[in-house]
Amino acid sequence: MIVVCLPRLPRVAVCGGTHGNELSGVYLVRELLKAEKKVMEKEEEEPLSVLMVLSNPRAMQQCRRYVDTDLNRCFTHAKLNGPIPDDAPYEIIRSRELNATLGPKGNPEAVDLVCDLHNTTANMGLCFIAYSDCDWICMHIFRHLQASTNNVPMRYIHFDVSNKESYSLDSVGKHGFAMEIGPQPHGVVRSNIYTAMKVGVQHMLDWVRIFNSGTIFEGGCVDVFTMIKHIDYPRDSETRNITAAIHPQVQDRDFCLLHPEDPLFQTFSGETLRYKGNEPLYPFFINECAYYEKGIALSLARKRRVMIPAIRVQTEQQQQANKQEFASEEEE
Amino acid sequence: MSSCNNSACLNEARRVAIFGGTHGNEMSGVTLVNLWVKNSAEIQRKGVETKPFITNPKAVEKCTRYVDTDLNRAFTPENLSAPGGDNLPYEVQRAQEINRIFGPKESPDAYDVIFDLHNTTSNMGCTLILESSNDHFNLQMMHYIKKAIAPASCLVLLNEHPLLKYSTSRSVAKHPVGLEVGPQPQGVLRSNIFEAMRVILKHALDFIELFNEGMEFPPCTVEAFRVLERIDYPRDANGNIIAMVHPNLQDCDWEPLNPGDPMFQTFDGKTIHYHGSGTVYPTFINEAAYYEKQQAFVTTRREALVASAIRKV
Numbered sequence: 001m002i003v004v005c006l007p008r009l010p011r012v013a014v015c016g017g018t019h020g021n022e023l024s025g026v027y028l029v030r031e032l033l034k035a036e037k038k039v040m041e042k043e044e045e046e047p048l049s050v051l052m053v054l055s056n057p058r059a060m061q062q063c064r065r066y067v068d069t070d071l072n073r074c075f076t077h078a079k080l081n082g083p084i085p086d087d088a089p090y091e092i093i094r095s096r097e098l099n100a101t102l103g104p105k106g107n108p109e110a111v112d113l114v115c116d117l118h119n120t121t122a123n124m125g126l127c128f129i130a131y132s133d134c135d136w137i138c139m140h141i142f143r144h145l146q147a148s149t150n151n152v153p154m155r156y157i158h159f160d161v162s163n164k165e166s167y168s169l170d171s172v173g174k175h176g177f178a179m180e181i182g183p184q185p186h187g188v189v190r191s192n193i194y195t196a197m198k199v200g201v202q203h204m205l206d207w208v209r210i211f212n213s214g215t216i217f218e219g220g221c222v223d224v225f226t227m228i229k230h231i232d233y234p235r236d237s238e239t240r241n242i243t244a245a246i247h248p249q250v251q252d253r254d255f256c257l258l259h260p261e262d263p264l265f266q267t268f269s270g271e272t273l274r275y276k277g278n279e280p281l282y283p284f285f286i287n288e289c290a291y292y293e294k295g296i297a298l299s300l301a302r303k304r305r306v307m308i309p310a311i312r313v314q315t316e317q318q319q320q321a322n323k324q325e326f327a328s329e330e331e332e
Numbered sequence: 333m334s335s336c337n338n339s340a341c342l343n344e345a346r347r348v349a350i351f352g353g354t355h356g357n358e359m360s361g362v363t364l365v366n367l368w369v370k371n372s373a374e375i376q377r378k379g380v381e382t383k384p385f386i387t388n389p390k391a392v393e394k395c396t397r398y399v400d401t402d403l404n405r406a407f408t409p410e411n412l413s414a415p416g417g418d419n420l421p422y423e424v425q426r427a428q429e430i431n432r433i434f435g436p437k438e439s440p441d442a443y444d445v446i447f448d449l450h451n452t453t454s455n456m457g458c459t460l461i462l463e464s465s466n467d468h469f470n471l472q473m474m475h476y477i478k479k480a481i482a483p484a485s486c487l488v489l490l491n492e493h494p495l496l497k498y499s500t501s502r503s504v505a506k507h508p509v510g511l512e513v514g515p516q517p518q519g520v521l522r523s524n525i526f527e528a529m530r531v532i533l534k535h536a537l538d539f540i541e542l543f544n545e546g547m548e549f550p551p552c553t554v555e556a557f558r559v560l561e562r563i564d565y566p567r568d569a570n571g572n573i574i575a576m577v578h579p580n581l582q583d584c585d586w587e588p589l590n591p592g593d594p595m596f597q598t599f600d601g602k603t604i605h606y607h608g609s610g611t612v613y614p615t616f617i618n619e620a621a622y623y624e625k626q627q628a629f630v631t632t633r634r635e636a637l638v639a640s641a642i643r644k645v
Contacts (some may be wrong), residue, residue: 027573031599063623121517185453187620191576191597198599213540241366245523266523268367289519291393 005314007322009112009175013051013102014201016117018072018169019290020059021186025117029054031109032201048209051111055098058142059070063187066091067289070106072116072168079167095169103172106163113137114173115204117126118196120182121289123252125153126196131166133158137175138279139308140217144207145200152196153179155255157284157301158226178189179204183252186289192306211313218308223317224257225282225301232295234265234273245265246287246297254284258300265297339641340468344544345444348382349434350375350533352449354404354501356391360529361449363510375533377541385640387430387448387501390422395519397621398423404448407499412437419438427501435504442473447504449529452514453620454629458486458528461510462556463503463507465492470507470617471639472549473539480535487586488556489615489632489637493557496559496630509536515583518620531624549644557586557613558631564626566604577618577628585615589631597627 014032016025032052050274054060056071068089074080080099103110126149128142129167139156146154163171170176181201184193210219234244244265250258258264259280265273283301285291314322352365369373369383375382386392402404411424420428434443438489458481460474474488484621489512502508511532516525533562543549565573575596581589588611589595596604606612612631616622 027576027599030572121520183517185515185520185620187518187575187623188453188618189573190618191579191582194576195579195601196598242521245521245526248523251523268363287520287522289517293520306334 001219001310003310003312004233005318006137006171006311007110007112007319008212008313009048010212011051011111011217012113012115012205012208013047013053013111013173014117014205014322015053015055015102015169016058017060017294018055018116019065019118019186020056020061020067021063021065021068022117022119022184023187023189024119024181024184024194026054026060026261027085027189028117028197028201048205048212050205051102053098053102053286055116056091058094059271065186071095072131074167075099075105075169075171075230076167077105077164092292097171098169102169105172107275111173112175113208114170115201116168116170116176116178117201118178119184119186119193120180120181120285121185122254122286123183124180124198124254124284125155127155127157127178127180127284129157129159129170129180130176131159131163131171133226133306135175135177136308136311137211138177139306140211140311141177141283143205143220143222143308144217145203148203149196149199153255156222156224158224161227162238182288211311214313216310219308221305224306225284225303227299227323228281228294228302231275231290233297234267241250242292244271244273247272250283250286250298252286254286255282256281257281283295339548339643342469342642343444343644344644345469345529345540346380346544347443348380348445348447348537348540349443350382350384350449351387351390351477351501351507352394353386354383354448355402355450356388356393356395357395357397358449358451358516359519360451360516360526362386362392362527363521364449364530364533375537375542377537379544380537380540382537385434388423388426393575397518400424404425404450404500404516405498407431407437407501409504411499413563424535427443430501431504437504443505445507445509445540446502447509447511447533448500449533450510450512451516451518451525452512452616453517454514454615454617455586456512456514458532459485459510459512459615460486460488460532461512462488462490463492463497463508463510464555465490465558465637467507468642469543469635470509471554472543472642473507473509473536475552475554475639476539476549477532478554480538481531486532488554488637489559490556490635490637491559491608496562512572536576538566544617545645546644549639549641551641552639554637554639556635556637557615558635560612560631560633562627562630563614564593565623565628566598573623574598578603581614581629582618585614585617586602588612589614597629 071091074095153266352361578594
């Protein structure tokens with residue numbers, strides 16, 4: 001059996017409030033910060049360093065998604081580097097602070113894993129959103145949560161974007177993913193959604209500790225939903241106001257296969273508009289509030305089964321050998 | 333109101349307004365009113381002038397509840413007579429403008445009926461909000477609507493509480509009617525919620541047309557839920573929320589809450605129970621906009637309101 005050996009994960013960041021009105025993450029990180037102050041870490045052989053971060057405090061204070069610009073689009077290499085004016089948007093300044101604390105992105109100093117907590121108004125259950133379909137760490141964590149959590153449907157979503165162009169907070173760590181849970185209105189905390197997120201984060205941290213301690217995780221398969229395209233609402237050509245709503249047969253049916261000619265929108269005069277793509281695809285982020293302004297009524301994905309190998313943590317020896325190899329590559 | 337042959341005789345309802353966007357992120361009303369401003373055929377009725385109107389255009393443009401202050405709390409006598417013009421908060425200026433166009437509030441020149449369209453994140457279904465148990469015209473209208481949409485349900489919430497009652501946009505009219513449909517997240521337009529609101533308005537306008545044509549409506553009883561008290565989230569010494577609506581209560585608007593029933597769940601999983609003296613019917617459970625107003629839900633009690641027969645003068 002092939003076992004892929006991967007470096008230890010000594011530093012993990014859990015981030016909430018990247019969007020200030022997505023409240024599960026806001027309240028969960030606040031609670032975890034409180035607990036940190038009260039309870040001393042148990043004695044561990046290899047203690048795990050967990051950073052709890054409230055990403056966008058000003059947006060949180062106003063219970064808004066963002067103050068000037070969407071923080072979770074500020075983490076491309078271009079936006080993180082280069083000069084910025086004194087009156088730069090708040091979130092651009094904040095993204096650089098976060099990059100300094102959790103990164104720098106692309107640098108060996110970056111945290112090993114970033115888990116960024118989000119909510120959606122779409123009926124998506126619990127989703128991992130990642131830029132890679134071959135990051136075995138993220139995919140093993142996903143399988144671990146899937147095996148442990150019975151009452152919440154879970155999916156793994158893949159955005160096929162290069163590291164340079166990746167724009168979200170989770171791309172700052174060596175590994176990272178967004179944990180997106182819905183449906184929940186923005187500005188509201190629902191107890192069932194909060195609990196699902198709390199349990200998810202706990203299982204993730206447990207997995208990292210177990211991984212660091214040397215356990216072998218068996219390979220298997222993960223169904224990966226790779227984003228192909230977005231579809232916008234039909235809009236009035238002058239005012240740009242939407243002229244139709246998501247069709248009742250699609251509303252709340254995230255990840256239910258959408259076939260060509262299926263109803264997609266219902267105009268305000270009652271007409272049905274149909275999906276005109278030429279292949280069946282899986283819809284998600286159906287009717288996400290924050291995406292109206294981004295021109296997205298829903299996103300569409302292809303599903304495929306990905307085999308993931310067995311993995312375990314590298315030994316000290318392997319880790320040393322790798323570091324030397326890395327150093328000598330750099331010299332070259 | 334004069335009484336003739338045991339019916340209350342009321343003036344025809346000639347001027348009706350439909351308000352959308354009182355809260356700029358409650359999308360059903362914004363969408364419906366925008367639609368009707370462009371093409372009002374659907375809301376026209378014989379003998380009635382029906383005016384669709386966006387009350388808070390700046391908030392609608394920003395897709396936010398309000399810009400400076402909640403418009404739906406702004407129609408107090410102090411605000412309506414406040415000097416200061418442009419220096420006043422945006423919504424106070426709007427309130428004065430709306431009072432000029434559709435009021436003045438409590439004068440004979442005020443509009444007859446105003447429907448104010450709202451959405452809520454609470455699982456309230458279709459709710460009609462009544463501000464006075466003595467408004468027989470409104471009671472009869474609500475009775476008519478409930479019958480017309482049966483077996484679908486439309487409940488009546490009565491907020492006559494001297495302290496909890498508030499100065500709404502619709503209060504400018506002689507007969508104010510609140511329409512609250514949920515659950516819908518703020519900023520989101522759900523097709524089923526939109527259509528439900530549309531159907532209720534259709535029946536409401538039909539009622540007005542029938543009344544104006546001379547139909548007499550016999551006495552009737554309307555089941556309503558009367559607001560009793562506002563219950564806040566448990567908070568710590570700094571005012572931060574320390575518990576969430578309990579999973580057993582979440583989405584259970586209008587269902588009985590008995591003493592001893594779970595009410596809140598702390599972030600570490602402990603249950604806080606309801607310790608009132610009797611059974612109540614909670615509503616507005618977990619409405620997003622009410623976190624800042626210190627309200628997790630309101631309690632109500634069921635009451636049968638009696639409406640006299642009505643016909644036009």
